[in-house]
Amino acid sequence: MLATAHRRRLAAVVPSLLLCVALVAGCTTAGLQAEGAQPPPGPGAPGPAGDAPRGEPGTLVTGEPRASRGVVAAGGADAVYNYGPTVMADGGRIRMWWCSQYGSARPPGDDILYATAAAPDGPFTGVGGGAPTAVLSGEPGRFDGVHTCDPSVIRVDGTYYMYYTGARGDHAVGNAIGLVTSTDGVHWSRVTDGPIVTPARDTHRANDYGAGQPAAVYLDGWFYLMFTDTTGRAAGWNGAGQFLLRSKDPAFGAGVQALGPEGFVPVPGTASPRAHSLVDAFSADLMWVDALDAFAIAHQTADGTSVTFWNRDFSATPYHPVVIPSEWEEGPGLVRRPEGHAPVDPREPCGRVPLDVFHATVIGEAEAPTGLRHFGVDLTGVDGCATxxxxxxxxxxxxxxxxxxxxxxxxxxxxxxxxxxxxxxxxxxxxxxxxxxxxxxxxxxxxxxxxxxxxxxxxxxxxxxxxxxxxxxxxxxxxxxxxxxxxxxxxxxxxxxxxxxxxxxxx
Incomplete structure (x- = not known):
């Protein structure tokens, strides 16, 4: 049975914007420039703080393209949609959490499933080797009373942190972002009574999705959280845009900084005005690439998954984007190490960076994204150990x-x-x-x-x-x-x- 949340989000986009279909996990675009979104600056453009002109971004060489032959992960029983994955390379296993729905998991609505595999192409199985396991569902009476979706999982000092989209009901105005923690990645506990990020409500748009689709990274003592907020001031005309917060508190309850046009600045809380968007997109993922000394953002474009790069303080784009060719419907989930960093190729750790991504590839019988597959390329000729x-x-x-x-x-x-x-x-x-x-x-x-x-x-x-x-x-x-x-x-x-x-x- 199709979750009514899908219908709510489909209806959230005005009919004239059918190029952008809003789903439970959000809305993806191909080749659209959203009004007000912040594209990467061109070569030689001054930085956000008015620094000296930058040099030409470097060109990264890709090789060894790969793609799974078919679907690698799907929920069992009545799970008619599967999308929005977060993927962790951990101790020789590939661990994946994603958005689906089990009729047996209460309350009715979106659930987060979990499965593991020995290799990216699967097969992915749940706890004990059976069907993928529902590990998080809505809790009636809370902000996520009906739906939990779009997980992003990292592990820091032995604790797993899952950031996710929650919705109170089928027609709640706007989603919000919650946080749960775990010691094993399977059994989760809610950290706060309410969400940790709510819509900023800077402006009103026809797309009333709100705040969701989080992507988390831990670097140098900071928790970075990138997300969609269709009510953000710097989002595009259709609500597209990716905003970034950071804090040394994983729950973002104190010491929050927001990325603005002049760099990171302290803000009173996570609902402060959204002044700067990193990329014109819905449904994106974030990771840190040690070998490039750069952040990587993956999102949908016409040819597949586009990966753009930003330096440590998001003031410059040190490399030209690369594309992972793929069939696209919803996602993506980059394969990352536990803290949200790029995996290292043990054969050539300083000279090669594997970029692997999972995402839905078809619209299924429930008119929702499904068909999780794996795609990837390697960045080659990298000077990752230069210093x-x-x-x-x-x-x-x-x-x-x-x-x-x-x-x-x-x-x-x-x-x-x-x-x-x-x-x-x-x-x-x-x-x-x-x-x-x-x-x-x-x-x-x-x-x-x-x-x-x-x-x-x-x-x-x-x-x-x-x-x-x-x-x-x-x-x-x-x-x-x-x-x-x-x-x-x-x-x-x-x-x-x-x-x-x-x-x-x-x-």
């Missing part, structure tokens, strides 16, 4: 030979020198056969010698104490291979140590 800062960001989780016949493990921007190769392999996700010269310009933060002191605290875990700093470790095998016997300590003693980065796989 020490870039190198340690790209190589996070790699083990490399050290200059003194030991191994260095790159973790959270630091080098840990590990005496035993077997221990380093337990602490790393990938291994480079040869050392990069740029790493010689990175200081060694600590050394892990055989038998180094280790401690264990109830409810906290196990960690190595190196030069007075506690480095938590997720691999029990690494502790054993290092011949370190964990010493019992209290939780308070554990917390009294200066905290170092976590060692070992974090999935």
């Amino acid at each position: 020490p800062d870039r190198a340690v960001a790209v190589l996070d989780g790699f083990a490399v030979p050290s200059p003194v016949r030991t191994m260095d493990v790159v973790v959270d921007g630091r080098l840990l020198r590990v005496d035993r190769r077997s221990v380093a392999l337990e602490l790393a996700d990938h291994v480079l056969a040869e050392r990069l010269a740029v790493l010689d310009r990175v200081p060694v933060a600590a050394r892990l010698a055989p038998g180094a002191r280790a401690v264990r605290a109830p409810g906290e875990g196990t960690g190595f104490v190196l030069d007075g700093t506690l480095w938590p470790v997720t691999s029990a095998a690494a502790v054993g291979r290092n011949e370190s016997t964990p010493e019992p300590v209290s939780g308070q003693e554990w917390r009294n140590y200066p905290a170092g980065p976590t060692l070992g796989p974090r999935s």
Whole structure:
């Protein structure tokens, strides 16, 4: 049965704008320039703060185009639509959450499903290997009383954060954005009683969709949240546009900054006027690409998924856009690492960036998007390790030979020198056969010698104490291979140590 929310959003777009069909997850356009939207500046254009003219954006080379042969994920039972995915590459698995509807999930309305696969082309299965699992549904009486849709999931310090679109009822005026958290990505708890982002209501348009379609990234202690708001002042004539907030609070309850024409500025709250739009689009996704030192925004264009690039403060476009050729109906969901960063190619981490995306490809029997497929290309010839800062960001989780016949493990921007190769392999996700010269310009933060002191605290875990700093470790095998016997300590003693980065796989 077609969700009535689809009908509400279809009706939200005036008949003369049939080029743009608004759905539960929003509305997509191809080749339309929305009035008031902010296109990327041209070469040599002055920056938002009036800085000196910029140079010509770089040209990125693409290669190895790919596409799944067919649908890779779909809800079971009566799930007649599937779209709006968020995709996480995590510990050798591909994890995906998306918008659908199960009649068995109450209340009636949009549900968020979850499934995993060993590879991007699937097959994706739910918890226990069966049909994809409904992990979030509306909660009557709240802002999301009927519909939950458009998930964006990141994981920071062991906590999963899902930002999503919620609607109170079939004809509620405007959607809003909510937040739930989890320790496993399956069981979710609501963080606040209401939404964390509401429509700004700067202006009235025929498209009364409101605020939704969030895309979240965590970078340098900041939570970035990009989203649609058809009531925003800088949105286009049809409501298209992508707005950006950031805060060090994942719930955006304090210290909120909004991206405006002059850069990020503090604002009183998340409903402050929307003064600057990043891209003329609905239904977009965001990620940080360490190898390019740039943000990437994916959205629909006539030829498939267009990816545009912005520097760290969104003041310049350092590269020309690239296109992932694909069949398009609704989406997209970029394949990202847990914090919303681009995956790293273990074969060529400094020279190649994989861009993979999932999205709906057809309008199904319910006149709603479905047919989730996978498409991708690689960016090749990238100089991703040109500087020490870039190198340690790209190589996070790699083990490399050290200059003194030991191994260095790159973790959270630091080098840990590990005496035993077997221990380093337990602490790393990938291994480079040869050392990069740029790493010689990175200081060694600590050394892990055989038998180094280790401690264990109830409810906290196990960690190595190196030069007075506690480095938590997720691999029990690494502790054993290092011949370190964990010493019992209290939780308070554990917390009294200066905290170092976590060692070992974090999935």
